[in-house]
């Protein structure tokens with residue numbers, strides 16, 4: 190039920206701090222340490238390469254999952270769009286493990302891959318919000334999101350839940366492998382939940398940004414580097430699917446290889462700056478588009494902010510910035526859709542679960 194909310198999407202965005210806290214409880218052992226099913230930890234540990242298979246927003250979460258599994262657990266990862274993978278399988282490693290990320294657990298594109306890799310005898314895990322869903326039943330193991338039902342077609346809390354559970358999985362597997370883990374993930378995720386709360390409480394500011402940048406624009410760009418690039422892809426998808434504005438997410442450095450030709454006077458460019466190592470590079474890319482007339486909206490992380498940034502994100506651990514950077518983008522796309530009179534919860538041409546290939 191929506192209760193006092195005008196839309197499920199707004200309710201589901203607001204639920205995100207609670208979802209992160211619930212996940213922290215669900216993935217805790219009796220000693221209060223982050224933990225998960227031993228069989229699942231072993232499956233990750235035994236693999237020489239992880240293949241993440243997903244579609245849409247879940248694919249975007251998978252890109253962040255790759256970063257976590259490689260940087261925290263030291264396991265090489267490939268992330269694939271499910272509709273491509275099944276019909277053009279890459280050369281596989283000797284001991285692959287397949288991780289299907291699917292909020293609904295019913296996505297036909299992902300299921301056809303599961304059917305194929307099972308026939309080849311490879312192990313599989315489904316990361317899903319739906320116990321008893323098709324992909325949960327058919328995979329060897331299930332990891333749950335604990336996000337509660339997501340009704341709005343635009344995925345919000347499932348994405349943040351996916352990112353949080355992927356971080357926990359990478360962390361638990363790293364510990365199992367005896368890796369030195371620098372991050373106190375439990376503490377940092379709790380800090381992140383509070384930061385998300387601050388952001389969902391900043392709705393007026395986000396509404397203002399949506400009004401200022403997306404009220405009449407035909408198109409919009411989202412840029413970032415590293416983890417910020419992955420969040421840019423997700424921000425652009427949110428804007429596209431509910432406000433019907435042509436939006437693209439780009440790696441900041443890639444713009445000048447073609448896309449920058451599209452920048453005109455007033456084109457909105459949202460830039461995400463949360464990664465210190467590449468913050469100046471992204472700012473350089475903003476200068477390039479501003480020189481061609483773009484209207485920049487820089488969202489930077491506390492500690493990396495500069496004078497003309499439009500919004501400063503509360504500081505969280507560098508690995509967890511996607512969980513906070515995505516929130517303003519979700520809210521901005523919501524208000525843009527609202528202002529433009531779009532059906533926020535049920536955008537045209539889309540279904541919540543895509544059960545056909």
Ligand code: M6R
Pocket residue numbers: 244245246247248290291292293294295296299342343344345426430541542543
């Ligand atoms: O249920 P799934 O996670 O498998 O769904 C995958 C995509 O269809 C889904 O994420 C879609 O992109 C959303 N509408 C995005 O908001």
